[in-house]
Amino acid sequence: MxxxxxxxxxxxxxxxxxxxxxxxxxxxxxxxxxxxxxxxxxxxxxxxxxxxxxxxxxxxxxxxxxxxxxxxxxxxxxxxxxxxxxxxxxxxxxxxxxxxxxxxxxxxxxxxxxxxxxxxxGHNQRLMPPHVKAKEILETGKMGKVLTFRTSFGHPGPEGWSIDGRNSWFFRKEEAIMGAMGDLGVHKSDLIRWLLEDEVVEVAAFVGTLHKEGTDCDDNSTCLLRMKSGTIGTLVASWTYYKGQDNSTVLWCENGCLQIGTDPEDQVIVLMRDGSVEKHRVGAMATNEKQVTSGVIDEFVESLVTSTPPRISGEEGLKSLNVIIAAFESQDTKKIVAINGV
Structure with missing residues (x-):
């Protein structure tokens, strides 16, 4: 062809x-x-x-x-x-x-x-090997229901990543509209929706600019999420993790705990209530410093070659975006925000 x-x-x-x-x-x-x-x-x-x-x-x-x-x-x-x-x-x-x-x-x-x-x-978190493995484990049902979770994404900020450094559009609110939440937070709202096969129905959030000078773009946020199933958890996005970058997720389930991205060697760790432990080495997450293949391009091209609608569709992207929009509304109103249509 x-x-x-x-x-x-x-x-x-x-x-x-x-x-x-x-x-x-x-x-x-x-x-x-x-x-x-x-x-x-x-x-x-x-x-x-x-x-x-x-x-x-x-x-x-x-x-x-x-x-x-x-x-x-x-x-x-x-x-x-x-x-x-x-x-x-x-x-x-x-x-x-x-x-x-x-x-x-x-x-x-x-x-x-x-x-x-x-x-x-381009929500690449769904395609990273540790997250794919974690989803496989959840789908076996052995963990039982996910009761609570925390998911976090933080690094030192776009100045070390963007081609324009500190002069990047990432720090210009009229072009970025949203800062760390649009850069990192939306990745995690997409990840948690996909991992749990569940939708976020309520958000309470603190979103602000704590340390990046000369910008109105948010550099930190901590959000409380309630899922449709009743599961509750936290989502954190930060541009001020100057040491100790983080792209980890921990799920506390009925039958044990699933740790993703908490260990540099064993990317997925399963701690069961019966005392058994599983460790999986499935390949690292892509980071700004270590560019492993994102998988996004191959996924997109495969969709076109096979004439199959993409799994990470516009509709999926919108559901993940709406979580972030709700977080900003919560910050502005100081209220818990319900996500409409969920």
């Missing part, structure tokens, strides 16, 4: 570290165009892969007519670029958070449906 012609919109760090090399490694893909407001960034990759460089994604879409695009732009631009790509007949892989509000996310979902293209959101 002919290769899938892919264009990348936004050539910052997530494109550099994940999207572009993973597309390049996929035998089903031909990289045909790169777009970035900084022309030399797009040109660099165009030269590398024998593709075209653009600074305007609408021009790129109309000229190149790609089969699929990755949208790797600041949060506020996810919706307009994704909708433009769908309207141009391209399948869309958009970085998280898929949008900055529910209305934009719904418009993205509708645009994909109207144009008969797929919309996938």
């Amino acid at each position: 002919s290769k899938i012609r892919v264009a990348v919109i936004g050539c910052g760090s997530i494109a550099e570290k994940r999207h572009i090399p993973e597309y390049a490694d996929n035998p089903n893909v031909e990289l045909i165009a790169f777009c970035d407001v900084v022309n030399q960034r797009a040109q660099h990759y165009a030269d590398l892969y024998g593709a075209k460089a653009y600074t305007n994604y609408e021009e790129m879409l109309s000229t190149e007519k790609p089969d699929a695009v990755s949208v790797c732009l600041p949060n506020i631009l996810h919706a307009p670029a994704s909708i433009a790509a769908a309207n141009a007949g391209a399948h869309v892989l958009v970085e998280k958070p898929m949008a900055t509000n529910e209305a934009d996310a719904l418009a993205m979902i509708e645009a994909a449906k109207a144009n008969n293209v797929y919309l996938m959101v």
Whole structure:
């Protein structure tokens, strides 16, 4: 079969570290165009892969007519670029958070449906080996019901990761809208929904800027979540874990405890009430320092090759986003917020 012609919109760090090399490694893909407001960034990759460089994604879409695009732009631009790509007949892989509000996310979902293209959101936590293994264990039923949980994602902040360092859009609220919660928190709301096969129905949260100077973007949040099943737990997102980075989840169940990402060697540990212990070495999580394959690109391409709707769909992305939006509302109102429609 002919290769899938892919264009990348936004050539910052997530494109550099994940999207572009993973597309390049996929035998089903031909990289045909790169777009970035900084022309030399797009040109660099165009030269590398024998593709075209653009600074305007609408021009790129109309000229190149790609089969699929990755949208790797600041949060506020996810919706307009994704909708433009769908309207141009391209399948869309958009970085998280898929949008900055529910209305934009719904418009993205509708645009994909109207144009008969797929919309996938880059929630890579579902695809990381420790989380896949943990889900397998939960699905056996041996742990019983999950009663409580904590899930956390923290690192020193985007300045060490973003191509623009401390001058990154991550710290400009008009472009980011949300800080650590949009960067990290939404990953964990997606993970806990998927792991537990359950929906968040209520959120209470403290969200604030504790230490990053010169920005209104949140750098820390601690949230209480109640799931539809009655399970309760905490979700933490932080840009100020200057030492002791964390991407771990612990589930306390009827029959024992499931620890994910708490040990560098044994990524999944099962502690049963009968005293038995299982340890699984299944491969590390991807981190900013250690770029293991995210799995997102291969998942997206497989969806296109097999004409199978993506598992991490726009609808899934919206449910995970709504948890984060509820957290901000809780912070603003000082109230517990119910998530509508769940």
